[in-house]
Amino acid sequence: MSGSTNARSLFARVALAVAACPLALASAAGEAPHMHLPTNAAAHAGEILVRVQARTPAELDRAIDAASSVVSCRPSLARTDLTISPADLARLAQSGVRSEVLHTDVSVLIAQEQAQIAASRLQRGADWYETYKTQAEFEAKIDALAAAYPALVTIETIGNSIQGKPIRMMRITAPGGSTAKPQILFNGCQHAREWVSPATVMFIAEELMSSYGSRPETTAALDGIEFLIVPMVNPDGYEYSWTNQRLWRKNRRNNGNGTTGVDLNRNWAYEWGGTGSSGSGSSDTYRGTSPFSEPETQALRDLIIAEPGIRAHVDFHSFSQLVLWPFGYDFVDAPEPDKSLFEELGTEMSDAIFGHSGFFYDPIRSSDLYPAAGDASDWVYGDQGVFSYTFELRDTGLDGFELPAEFIRPTVEENFEAVLVMSDFVTEPVRVSQTSPEGGFAAPNALVPISVDVLPVFESATDVTLHQRVGSSGAFDASSLSASGATWSGMLTTGACGEAIEYYLEITTDQGLTVLEPAGGAMAPATMAVLDSELGLFDDAEIDTGWTVGASGDTASTGIWELANPVGTAAQPEDDHTPSGTLCWVTGASATSLGSNDIDNGGTTLVSPPMDAATAPSFDQADAYVSYSRWYSNDQGQSPNADEMVVSISGDNGSTWQTLETVRSNANAWVRAEFRVADFVTPSDQVRLRFVASDIGGGSIVEAAIDDVAIDFRGCEAVSACVADVTTTGTANGTPDGAVDLSDFSYYLSLWSAAATTADVTTTGTANGVPDGSVDLSDFSYYLSLWSAGCP
Numbered sequence: 001m002s003g004s005t006n007a008r009s010l011f012a013r014v015a016l017a018v019a020a021c022p023l024a025l026a027s028a029a030g031e032a033p034h035m036h037l038p039t040n041a042a043a044h045a046g047e048i049l050v051r052v053q054a055r056t057p058a059e060l061d062r063a064i065d066a067a068s069s070v071v072s073c074r075p076s077l078a079r080t081d082l083t084i085s086p087a088d089l090a091r092l093a094q095s096g097v098r099s100e101v102l103h104t105d106v107s108v109l110i111a112q113e114q115a116q117i118a119a120s121r122l123q124r125g126a127d128w129y130e131t132y133k134t135q136a137e138f139e140a141k142i143d144a145l146a147a148a149y150p151a152l153v154t155i156e157t158i159g160n161s162i163q164g165k166p167i168r169m170m171r172i173t174a175p176g177g178s179t180a181k182p183q184i185l186f187n188g189c190q191h192a193r194e195w196v197s198p199a200t201v202m203f204i205a206e207e208l209m210s211s212y213g214s215r216p217e218t219t220a221a222l223d224g225i226e227f228l229i230v231p232m233v234n235p236d237g238y239e240y241s242w243t244n245q246r247l248w249r250k251n252r253r254n255n256g257n258g259t260t261g262v263d264l265n266r267n268w269a270y271e272w273g274g275t276g277s278s279g280s281g282s283s284d285t286y287r288g289t290s291p292f293s294e295p296e297t298q299a300l301r302d303l304i305i306a307e308p309g310i311r312a313h314v315d316f317h318s319f320s321q322l323v324l325w326p327f328g329y330d331f332v333d334a335p336e337p338d339k340s341l342f343e344e345l346g347t348e349m350s351d352a353i354f355g356h357s358g359f360f361y362d363p364i365r366s367s368d369l370y371p372a373a374g375d376a377s378d379w380v381y382g383d384q385g386v387f388s389y390t391f392e393l394r395d396t397g398l399d400g401f402e403l404p405a406e407f408i409r410p411t412v413e414e415n416f417e418a419v420l421v422m423s424d425f426v427t428e429p430v431r432v433s434q435t436s437p438e439g440g441f442a443a444p445n446a447l448v449p450i451s452v453d454v455l456p457v458f459e460s461a462t463d464v465t466l467h468q469r470v471g472s473s474g475a476f477d478a479s480s481l482s483a484s485g486a487t488w489s490g491m492l493t494t495g496a497c498g499e500a501i502e503y504y505l506e507i508t509t510d511q512g513l514t515v516l517e518p519a520g521g522a523m524a525p526a527t528m529a530v531l532d533s534e535l536g537l538f539d540d541a542e543i544d545t546g547w548t549v550g551a552s553g554d555t556a557s558t559g560i561w562e563l564a565n566p567v568g569t570a571a572q573p574e575d576d577h578t579p580s581g582t583l584c585w586v587t588g589a590s591a592t593s594l595g596s597n598d599i600d601n602g603g604t605t606l607v608s609p610p611m612d613a614a615t616a617p618s619f620d621q622a623d624a625y626v627s628y629s630r631w632y633s634n635d636q637g638q639s640p641n642a643d644e645m646v647v648s649i650s651g652d653n654g655s656t657w658q659t660l661e662t663v664r665s666n667a668n669a670w671v672r673a674e675f676r677v678a679d680f681v682t683p684s685d686q687v688r689l690r691f692v693a694s695d696i697g698g699g700s701i702v703e704a705a706i707d708d709v710a711i712d713f714r715g716c717e718a719v720s721a722c723v724a725d726v727t728t729t730g731t732a733n734g735t736p737d738g739a740v741d742l743s744d745f746s747y748y749l750s751l752w753s754a755a756a757t758t759a760d761v762t763t764t765g766t767a768n769g770v771p772d773g774s775v776d777l778s779d780f781s782y783y784l785s786l787w788s789a790g791c792p
């Protein structure tokens, strides 16, 4: 141990390490010099900062076990910086672990570090979310927001901490609107050391107000919702984590037996006292003497009971990047439909975060993290029926509670996106999902079943009316859907081929609200194309119609495509897809066990013969669709999910290829895939399909099969116009009615006498039905000949 270290040069070295890896020392500091210095450095008094050079993972483990805290972002064999007591360092050295002393008193170092950061902080811009803030600065920020947005926010004190600090709430909404707006509650900082939590909740308040009127989603949220925002439930603990002990978690209750602090997130009454909470005052998860024994949890509880319309809540924590929902006390689900709603909304919020920043917050049930009884969300949901989530903010453990300050802003911003999703949710009285029909096509003059799931959320559906029409003008016809549970069903009626139908649903709730789906109603209805469909080709693979197995570049040694009757395993089908058939294209049909004769060592290629996707047998104009049934399995064995099957299409007999799909989903079942040919290649009579199934990852089990390849055409039958038919029976109106009679003749005569352009049916002197721009005798005699002949 070297006591003769030069403090100045050591400080420079540690500062460098901190710059490259902004961890504990840098983020633990960050306070102006005139405030309490040294802040939480005292807890580290007498600790030595060492750099361990471990020779084996076991040595590194020993060093980390002995450490008071690990400073390096990424502990490595070559170099891991940690703090340690002199006695523990001596023991470590005796056990043979090499280390170099960087500083003999970490608390001095923290103080120096802090002074340096405080100085640089004074020079930086005014971004409040660039550094962590003290409890006093949170107080000041709330006052500043109240002054800046008097029309949007009022400040209330919902209670006092055990040491008498006010627990303050911002009540935020836009002026006007309903007197009974739905409410959302956000709180932060039940846990003191989770510094990014109160920062996030403060940011939500500020962003709601500062982007009101400029961002449409925020504007809608504040117009329709009242937000109750409590950034800091545990001000005493937060303060203590600055002044005394950076990693303090609980409140500051004197437990009377020499221990301090109750874990507020074990103090809520729902299933209080169960798993994951401790009865010992010295524990970090001490639940307290009784449910709601603490003034901090009482304050939040009383608020929730008193407010009339809280529909959703988030309790913000760090770290682990999780979106958690009840229950947390044990592996118990909320009853339906809440269970599904928790999962859906949780996933949507996670998606919104991911969409904004690319950071993934895993949406799971709380108890699947670990069972812990007495948490806030369990009571808020279980006792009060409010959709309550617990968020664990960044990171996933690299820096943990001491998330470097540079990540505050990205963290708070990504979570605001989740807030907007939750805002949408609380204004939806019901959830509409899984509308059928899917696919967007229906046959002419047909009844098409439609069904829709309407889940009750804050209200329930009492009536669902289907509004539909043929074409895009005219009135909508209304009909009632009938309910079976949450599923409402009825029929869409299609008309003539080529005439799309339009429809929307009108849902009436038990509170008398109306919800339209799609939201635009008659202004922006759903549409469905009405077309005939005609089979062009169907290859059921019961005989080989001219397929090619193998291509240059194929390296698979087993599991080569073949036309065969497959032997079923856990990865390979037992039956082909054709109901009446036995054969399909399969990668190695024989098998004695799972993975025997699967694809190994590379790719195997299967190419179809040329197929006609250009000529629809009887349609005027048609769109060709190619479809096939595929089997794909790759989630068993070693390196699961490392492989793929690429399906391509050629419009030029195999000269060039376009990818249709890359199959990675392990359905382990027959799945039908369909594509519109023109979306990929120009439809021709030289269309080929190519299936390349590969084993890329070593040792994996890859099985694929193809069956029932089809080409379908969608369009309308060619209709031969009946030129002589110009009126509906007895009515001179120009609309064909399918019969050629006297009314047609006299109507044509009137058109011809008036020299109407519609009477122009021939070029001069030629009886050919082609208009020439003049209405003369040749037109009349041509019409007469058509009329005499009647319609075909």
Ligand code: 0X9
Binding pocket: 191, 194, 265, 317, 318, 319, 324, 327, 328, 329, 366, 367, 369, 370, 371, 372, 373, 375, 390, 392
């Ligand atoms: O343990 C907690 O209170 C939360 N994690 S933290 O690291 N922020 O302390 C998680 C609470 C989730 N709820 C349950 N698992 N019951």
Ligand code: ZN
Binding pocket: 190, 191, 194, 265, 316, 317, 318
């Ligand atoms: Zn926490």
